Amino acid sequence: MPDQVFIEGCFVSNVDQQEIDKFSEIASRWWDEEGEFKPLHLINPLRLSFIQEHMNGVNGLSILDVGCGGGLVAEGLARAGANVTGIDMAPASLEVARLHGLETGIKVDYQCIAAESLADAQPESFDVVTCLEMLEHVPDPEAIVRACAKLVKPGGTVFFSTLNRNPKSYLFSILGAEYILGWVPKGTHDYEKYIKPSELIGMCDRSELTTKDATGLHYHPLKQAFYLSNDNIDVNYMIVCQK
Numbered sequence: 001m002p003d004q005v006f007i008e009g010c011f012v013s014n015v016d017q018q019e020i021d022k023f024s025e026i027a028s029r030w031w032d033e034e035g036e037f038k039p040l041h042l043i044n045p046l047r048l049s050f051i052q053e054h055m056n057g058v059n060g061l062s063i064l065d066v067g068c069g070g071g072l073v074a075e076g077l078a079r080a081g082a083n084v085t086g087i088d089m090a091p092a093s094l095e096v097a098r099l100h101g102l103e104t105g106i107k108v109d110y111q112c113i114a115a116e117s118l119a120d121a122q123p124e125s126f127d128v129v130t131c132l133e134m135l136e137h138v139p140d141p142e143a144i145v146r147a148c149a150k151l152v153k154p155g156g157t158v159f160f161s162t163l164n165r166n167p168k169s170y171l172f173s174i175l176g177a178e179y180i181l182g183w184v185p186k187g188t189h190d191y192e193k194y195i196k197p198s199e200l201i202g203m204c205d206r207s208e209l210t211t212k213d214a215t216g217l218h219y220h221p222l223k224q225a226f227y228l229s230n231d232n233i234d235v236n237y238m239i240v241c242q243k
Contacts, residue, residue: 014140014143024091027095031072037184047132058082062083064086064129067132069097070096071101085110086111087112116144119150124152124156126152129158135195158204159238159240164197164235169194173189174189177189204239216232217235
């Protein structure tokens, strides 16, 4: 059982306080396209288009973004016409998300609540649940997968993205991104928390989610751009599941 952490007036489990502190320290820079979150800004259009293509558009859909951070994905989906709720356990990140929403006029319901708690309170409430680049930051990722499965409506869709665990992934995401290129702060990732696709699909299976598709996120050094490809899922990858 993960240690409990006191956040927003209550104790919650499945939270790594060091992860909360790490993201809280740089929360004010969530929307700085040249700052610590630059890689997320670069891949965000790919993530949003991937979701919209699989859903044939998101206009009018109720969507929950688990681990929403500063609101990059949540705000993008809301801009596309979805009714979006974003949850995170870092209050500082949520405050930045709310303030940015006031600036842009894009409405998202941001809440500081654990996915497991929301699943108990509002089961089967959302057409789509997204959980992107978050599973590798919690002590018990399978508990998050179960919560996502509980939160989505029958027949609904869940999107996950995370990092594969292998030498290539370590080379690219830690040595490359953190130490050589300096794209993200050193210590952003913990290799031991990376999740192999077979492990994530197993978690989905046990949560009664059926995996429908998987794609890899790749970087083209000459073009200095990211792209999606089904050729391999060696490093970053996304999967689509249906309940």
